[in-house]
Amino acid sequence: MAYDITINRGTSCRINEIDFENIPFGRVFSDHMFVADYADGEWKDLRIEPFARFEIHPAAMTLHYGQAIFEGMKASKSFDGRPLLMRPEQHSRRLNRSADRMCMPHVPEDLFLQGLRTLIAIDANWIPPQEGSALYIRPYMFAMDEFIGVRPSSTYRFIIFTGPVGPYYPKPVSLLAESKYVRAVNGGTGEAKAAGNYGGALLPAKVAQEKGFDQVMWMDGHEFKYIQEVGTMNIFFVIDGKVITPATDGAILKGITRESIIHILKDKGFEVEEKPLHIDEVVAAYHAGTLQEVFGSGTAAVVAHVSKIQYQDTLIELPPMEERKIGQMVKAEIDGLRSGKTEDKFNWIEEVPTNVFENA
Ligand SMILES: Cc1ncc(COP(=O)(O)O)c(C=O)c1O
Incomplete structure (x- = not known):
């Protein structure tokens, strides 16, 4: 209508x-x-x-x-x-x-x-x-x-x-895995883009910054073991060539960039897994040398690479940018769609006609 x-x-x-x-x-x-x-x-x-x-x-x-x-x-x-x-x-x-x-x-x-x-x-x-x-x-x-x-x-x-x-060209961000505050729990309002979620996140973000980190890595509110999001972005890990992102469970915001990235990667033949992601799996991959990339995803940055993650006494340091391929590739793909240079094979792009108002 x-x-x-x-x-x-x-x-x-x-x-x-x-x-x-x-x-x-x-x-x-x-x-x-x-x-x-x-x-x-x-x-x-x-x-x-x-x-x-x-x-x-x-x-x-x-x-x-x-x-x-x-x-x-x-x-x-x-x-x-x-x-x-x-x-x-x-x-x-x-x-x-x-x-x-x-x-x-x-x-x-x-x-x-x-x-x-x-x-x-x-x-x-x-x-x-x-x-x-x-x-x-x-x-x-x-x-x-x-x-x-x-x-x-x-x-x-x-x-x-x-x-x-x-x-928006953010430098790679450092993260502090949260161990005291929570952004959201199942049954709460984390899956809604409700203003109060952002007010509640200000203090933990400030504390993390005072400790020298750029952003908080949000963990589940029961055990502080399962990874949720980072700052105001969803989060992706590349472990041994496989892309893993926490499954949305009611507490995680269903990012539209997140969904687009999953779609693009699957279309290109990458293995993508959405699952409850335990921090121990990330720490184990880091020690085994198979943790290749970590990046946040959201409308503002599209992709924000992560430089390091502090989890309790473990400092996880990510490989240099030259070695990271997947995050850069999906960002280029989405930027290409937004500039009309990449073929819009998923029909995601809409042109807004302006001639209606040219003489108004
Ligand atoms: C808490 C939170 N997580 C994730 C995202 C990323 O969502 P999107 O990709 O739709 O921008 C946002 C931004 O909207 C956010 O505020």
Whole structure:
């Protein structure tokens, strides 16, 4: 179904103020945002409006009880200047799974996609053309009822805003296997992209940084033996040519990059195993000399290589970058899809038509 979206383009455009060669991550926002309000059991007042602050009631339930979920995705420009999205429907579906867990309403997939496409078409000039750069997209939903008391809200707001980001070339990261704090347990909210998960992860991340590590490697909350994720990424290990990633078990976020990587690797004939991954297996592989690569996966970095992992008294040091093949290969593959240079054999890439708004 086609929704009626009111478009208010405003009068000012800030794009000429931006130095696209030097974009600070997460601080620059494009001209417009898509907004929809939920009340009386339906999404209403669908609109594109100039990106701006808005008012929120001090008793808005999201501020107190944390009904707040989000997504993170990217639009890119192909080598010949066409705006591209990669697997946007997967983000819509994950948002709705997060909504289920947090007792929030679904955003219908066609509403999500129409709002997204309209916004990207209008702000297509904000997609940086430089290779590796992208327009970061932040869809999110939060509770709006003005009420003190713990129950699900009956009103919500859904917003999509965007902002250009430069190429992300993280240096290999060092990890501290967590032995005190947990990110998520089975039955908790780890599989949802719920705002509170990120608030709860700040202290352990700070403690790890104070100890000299870049990020936390999250372990299961029962024994601190089974590996879950790293920072805000999923994690992959290459042991003796085989790629292993922890099976999603209810506590791990089902990363869309993770799923894409598994798909690409299997298609290329690699052996990929999803299973509960015990840290002892990684330590044993390290001592046997068969631990070849460790990398995190996520929308922002695509692939972030790991330099070392501290687990209790054992320091696991990974081989130099020149010896790592698989992480670099999948990153190149995904970057190639996002720039339109690699054949889209899985039908993951969608071009956003902009001609609709060229004279609007
Ligand atoms: C906790 C967590 N794990 C993993 C990921 C990677 O997910 P994706 O590949 O969908 O970006 C993210 C980022 O969304 C995350 O926040």
